[in-house]
Amino acid sequence: MTTRTLTCIGCPLGCTLNVALEEGRVVSVSGNTCKKGDDYAHKECVAPARTVTGTVRISGGSLPVCSVKTAQEVPKDKIFEVAAALAEIRASAPVSIGDVLAENVAGTGVSVVATRHVAEKTA
Amino acid sequence: METYDIVIVGGGPAGLAAAIAAKKAGIDRLLILERDSELGGILNQCIHSGFGLHTFGEELTGPEYADRYIRQVRELNIPCQLQTMVLDISPERVLTVTGREHGLQQIAARAIILAMGCRERPRGALNIPGYRPAGIYSAGTAQRLVNMEGYLPGKEIVILGSGDIGLIMARRMSLEGAHVKVVAEVLPYSGGLKRNIAQCLDDFGIPLKLSHTVIDIDGKERVRGITLAEVDENRRPIPGPEEYIPCDTLLLSVGLLPENELSSSAGVTLDSVTGGPVVTESLLTSVPGVFACGNVLHVHDLVDFVSEEASRAGSNAAAYLQGGEKAEDASVCLVGKKGVRYTVPQLLDVHQMPEQLTVRFRVGQSYRDASLCVWFNDTCFRRIRKRIMAPGEMEQFTLRRADLPADLHTITFTVEEDAK
Numbered sequence: 414m415t416t417r418t419l420t421c422i423g424c425p426l427g428c429t430l431n432v433a434l435e436e437g438r439v440v441s442v443s444g445n446t447c448k449k450g451d452d453y454a455h456k457e458c459v460a461p462a463r464t465v466t467g468t469v470r471i472s473g474g475s476l477p478v479c480s481v482k483t484a485q486e487v488p489k490d491k492i493f494e495v496a497a498a499l500a501e502i503r504a505s506a507p508v509s510i511g512d513v514l515a516e517n518v519a520g521t522g523v524s525v526v527a528t529r530h531v532a533e534k535t536a
Numbered sequence: 537m538e539t540y541d542i543v544i545v546g547g548g549p550a551g552l553a554a555a556i557a558a559k560k561a562g563i564d565r566l567l568i569l570e571r572d573s574e575l576g577g578i579l580n581q582c583i584h585s586g587f588g589l590h591t592f593g594e595e596l597t598g599p600e601y602a603d604r605y606i607r608q609v610r611e612l613n614i615p616c617q618l619q620t621m622v623l624d625i626s627p628e629r630v631l632t633v634t635g636r637e638h639g640l641q642q643i644a645a646r647a648i649i650l651a652m653g654c655r656e657r658p659r660g661a662l663n664i665p666g667y668r669p670a671g672i673y674s675a676g677t678a679q680r681l682v683n684m685e686g687y688l689p690g691k692e693i694v695i696l697g698s699g700d701i702g703l704i705m706a707r708r709m710s711l712e713g714a715h716v717k718v719v720a721e722v723l724p725y726s727g728g729l730k731r732n733i734a735q736c737l738d739d740f741g742i743p744l745k746l747s748h749t750v751i752d753i754d755g756k757e758r759v760r761g762i763t764l765a766e767v768d769e770n771r772r773p774i775p776g777p778e779e780y781i782p783c784d785t786l787l788l789s790v791g792l793l794p795e796n797e798l799s800s801s802a803g804v805t806l807d808s809v810t811g812g813p814v815v816t817e818s819l820l821t822s823v824p825g826v827f828a829c830g831n832v833l834h835v836h837d838l839v840d841f842v843s844e845e846a847s848r849a850g851s852n853a854a855a856y857l858q859g860g861e862k863a864e865d866a867s868v869c870l871v872g873k874k875g876v877r878y879t880v881p882q883l884l885d886v887h888q889m890p891e892q893l894t895v896r897f898r899v900g901q902s903y904r905d906a907s908l909c910v911w912f913n914d915t916c917f918r919r920i921r922k923r924i925m926a927p928g929e930m931e932q933f934t935l936r937r938a939d940l941p942a943d944l945h946t947i948t949f950t951v952e953e954d955a956k
Contacts, residue, residue: 420734427730480583529599
């Protein structure tokens, strides 16, 4: 049996989680103060995932970039590939919050959505 | 001179929530003054997620969180003047304002809500020797450059200070292809949230060096490197094993300072610990009709708490106007002692307070297995066991009016360390 100590990222409390693992499977979780901690520990030890946020280049906008996020979490080991893919995406103003700017980013099956409005540039 | 019922100084998370609450409480002659070209304040550059868990029950990015409030401000037809800077507020609540659209104006207000937020502590406050080369940025400046203006400030990065903005920027710069070599923190603990250490440093293999600081910056035109040294318990560098780290950029995340120049000009009494106004339970400052909320009052960890506090300021300001602008009789003092650095509010009017009142405060150092004690005058009213308390995490306690004794004059918050 192995143990892992994690910091829960489910909320700002940041509980310290003690996870007992047997052959890669989670046997027990302690230290969490809510169900989120339990869920996080299971996921983090088996298939860790993160929401990636970043920016996408915008042409003709009031700002040169628009902030974006992955619509769902992506596998943790794909974070850098997703970030690199964001740098290649191009979109044109106007952009509205929630607009899908790319699909299946870095082969994850997850979309990239705008998290702000970018108006067209006024002369 | 135009007169408004309530003028809100600042269109960030605090100003937006305060304006919405005041409008919903029946105040129509409202005005938000914002110096930037859009509403939302600092949230616009905080593009990471993690906002809104308390308020909306979901994790939003900063701009998304701001948008929820901006939409309400629009729906409620609350007037805003953007690119408008308040230059002065007089004790009689006359604001001197300059802006793109209206030029120089004077505006009178029956009530004012201060919601100017905070600023980052600059390099000049740190006494680091060296020239003033390019490549030294406050973490928030770098955040704006990367997230809104599309520039990467450097490739080889050292971050001094482990506040949340520094941690968030360590991850952000890494994702943009920069190499973050180390985060150094002069204190023996991080000032940032634990989850940010996990997901911004640990996830990216970025080392956090506690009790370390930058003692020299190398480079005349551009940063070429920094020298890192360990510090003793008095934060003085220990002579000996210093480390030179080549880098082209130094980011500073060394604290936030409430921005209270306007409060001072209005004659508002400031708390020397928080750097923000002294307020009563209704968030009223020492100047009649002037309220304060958000990071201008005290620096918060979570925007959710800013919104909640600001909406109380908005509804309290409305109630103050609707109730005939009566002065408060805030005769009870709230004080932090023995490990508790400050409280907000600092004053309490027992007759005006709601049934329940949340008092927020911070401890001055990290504690493990200690007790938080609340004293009514000289009697310990409550002792709460805490596994962990840290300066980076704001604490709170809910006072119930029914519990308060009749002869109450002081409520004291202390930390008592348990016998080992």
